[in-house]
Amino acid sequence: MCICLYAQQHRTRCIERKIMSTHGKTPTLRVIVDRGRCCGYGLCAQLCPEVYKLDENGLVYVESELIPGGLEEEAREGAAACPAEALVIEAIQS
Template identity: 55%
Template sequence: MSDQSKPLYVRVNAAKCCGYTTCADVCPELYKLDAQGFAFVESDVVPAGLEAKAREGAAACPEKAIYVGEVLPND
């Protein structure tokens, strides 16, 4: 589990997302789908208690379109 004093960040690369929906199948609390079935997140910060599921959902993405980590990436 992540250190509770450090936030865990998440980003979906919209250009890489192909709409497989596996992330949302694993963690629907975090990964949302737009009208076309592409993933997005409502916040860059993973809510407390969803760290493991956030990582699992990212790992399930066949296109590796999701970043989860302790450092917020520069886009």
């Protein structure tokens, strides 16, 4: 396994644990980001900056695909506001 891939997986697991501990609720939704569709309007990040981040080019990214418990509505609003439809919210399959 590439060191870079391992570091990314480790960072993602750490962020997911932090999400669950700081918000106190188990995530029930996840977001799928299609950066190829993102046009950089930034509406998602304006509506839900806890979930959606913008890179140096103004394109959306997320630190974790899991949506923290308690932020479901804001995350849905951010995804719905995307004119490029680059964000999809779906339930986590248990």
